[in-house]
Amino acid sequence: MADYKPEIYFIGQIVGGSDFPTDLDGLFVEASLKYGENWKLIEKTSTIQTHTSYPDDEGFFVFAHPFDFYFICESVQGWPKLNIKVWRLDQYGKLDNIAYGIINLPNETGSFDLECPTWRPMSGWREESYNYYLGGPPKLVNSDPIVRDLNKRRFLTSMSSGSIHIHCEVLMKGYRDSFISGDQ
Amino acid sequence: MRATKANETYQRNTYLSDPPDYKLDDDEEEEFDLDERLKEENQYKYHENLSHYDPKGQPYSYFYITVMGQIDFGEFQYLDGLQLHYHFVKGEDWNIANGTLFQTGQFAFKGQGRGLSRMIWNLPFEITFRTMTPFGWPQLVVYCTTKESDGSDTVKAFGSIHVPISPGIHKKIIRMFSPITTNSFTEFIGWFREGGGVQIDQPELIAFAEGREVSRVKAGGKVTVNMQVTQRNMERHGYITTNNKK
Numbered sequence: 001m002a003d004y005k006p007e008i009y010f011i012g013q014i015v016g017g018s019d020f021p022t023d024l025d026g027l028f029v030e031a032s033l034k035y036g037e038n039w040k041l042i043e044k045t046s047t048i049q050t051h052t053s054y055p056d057d058e059g060f061f062v063f064a065h066p067f068d069f070y071f072i073c074e075s076v077q078g079w080p081k082l083n084i085k086v087w088r089l090d091q092y093g094k095l096d097n098i099a100y101g102i103i104n105l106p107n108e109t110g111s112f113d114l115e116c117p118t119w120r121p122m123s124g125w126r127e128e129s130y131n132y133y134l135g136g137p138p139k140l141v142n143s144d145p146i147v148r149d150l151n152k153r154r155f156l157t158s159m160s161s162g163s164i165h166i167h168c169e170v171l172m173k174g175y176r177d178s179f180i181s182g183d184q
Numbered sequence: 185m186r187a188t189k190a191n192e193t194y195q196r197n198t199y200l201s202d203p204p205d206y207k208l209d210d211d212e213e214e215e216f217d218l219d220e221r222l223k224e225e226n227q228y229k230y231h232e233n234l235s236h237y238d239p240k241g242q243p244y245s246y247f248y249i250t251v252m253g254q255i256d257f258g259e260f261q262y263l264d265g266l267q268l269h270y271h272f273v274k275g276e277d278w279n280i281a282n283g284t285l286f287q288t289g290q291f292a293f294k295g296q297g298r299g300l301s302r303m304i305w306n307l308p309f310e311i312t313f314r315t316m317t318p319f320g321w322p323q324l325v326v327y328c329t330t331k332e333s334d335g336s337d338t339v340k341a342f343g344s345i346h347v348p349i350s351p352g353i354h355k356k357i358i359r360m361f362s363p364i365t366t367n368s369f370t371e372f373i374g375w376f377r378e379g380g381g382v383q384i385d386q387p388e389l390i391a392f393a394e395g396r397e398v399s400r401v402k403a404g405g406k407v408t409v410n411m412q413v414t415q416r417n418m419e420r421h422g423y424i425t426t427n428n429k430k
Binding site: 004021076077078079081100101102103104106107108112116117118119122145147150151153154155156157158159160161177178179180181182184 | 244248252254257267289291292294352415416417420425
């Protein structure tokens with residue numbers, strides 16, 4: 001009898017990243033899903049970690065990490081979002097979290113190329129020169145300000161970073177019967 | 185199991201649709217109560233599991249518009265270190281079903297490389313409106329502030345757009361403007377700076393058309409917003425918002 005509940009499939013991949021201020025270091029992306037309490041994810045894992053990629057001549061990093069999310073949706077509120085953390089692996093083997101981003105997954109059927117711009121926190125000249133000489137930008141102690149508690153954002157200062165490119169195909173079922181838009 | 189011989193003992197199940205030639209023993213007839221059999225038949229037919237749920241038959245009153253997405257980045261040539269605020273402005277007949285009308289983002293600085301021209305806020309929003317009329321369709325007002333050296337906030341740029349009426353993904357670029365404070369000296373020199381530095385109490389008044397006749401603004405800067413609109417019950421109210429004519 002659950003046939004009337006709208007179901008939605010997000011099928012795609014984290015294609016890559018571009019315009020990051022890392023010269024020849026490797027990057028990888030950790031992405032986790034954030035969704036409302038009325039959404040049910042039919043899958044074991046909701047966290048993705050890509051391989052470490054080194055850039056090409058144009059500064060593009062290729063991840064090509066596929067994902068396939070299947071949700072049963074009981075409410076439009078809490079639409080799934082991807083919470084992205086970009087990590088850097090430098091030539092000395094040190095791992096560092098260098099950027100954050102959040103992007104909403106598409107709400108209509110079709111094929112979409114999404115671009116998620118990312119940012120990193122900034123505090124003062126001391127931390128900036130530490131980052132410049134030693135490589136280690138300031139990070140968030142608590143990742144709440146990204147999406148969980150947006151009221152904390154007003155106390156942050158950030159610096160812009162590169163973009164993560166994501167390709168996503170969306171299939172919807174049962175939305176038309178509930179008169180919810182999106183499935184044309 | 186059927187009775188083949190009248191005096192044979194057997195395990196019997198009570199079936200309501202026994203064939204007509206089924207014969208009952210005399211002493212077993214008392215076990216059947218006609219009223220009980222009728223009651224059981226009703227329970228079997230009208231049990232909840234069998235009733236058909238049809239979502240199209242559910243009653244409705246409001247239509248719902250959910251607006252979600254992120255305010256991604258701003259491109260300003262002369263300004264840096266701006267804090268973004270957004271505010272949804274709606275008509276009186278609109279209510280909020282879920283979400284917040286306004287929020288403030290972080291102070292963003294331009295980065296290196298391609299990021300040199302963009303200050304990235306990446307501020308997500310999600311709000312659901314509930315209404316019965318499209319009059320007073322919501323607008324998104326965006327304004328950017330900086331912190332002055334004395335710690336106060338001054339508004340540097342404003343912009344506003346309407347929430348799109350068609351559902352789906354929309355990438356919108358809001359063109360921003362700044363109010364100008366002029367005095368005759370700066371006007372003589374011809375010096376208008378981006379970011380007039382005027383303090384305004386209610387930035388959401390930007391969404392309305394009153395009082396604009398006496399103001400002067402300087403245009404500059406763009407803010408890119410990714411807006412996703414989901415609607416519910418609009419066709420039932422008689423509005424067709426997609427190009428797909430069914």
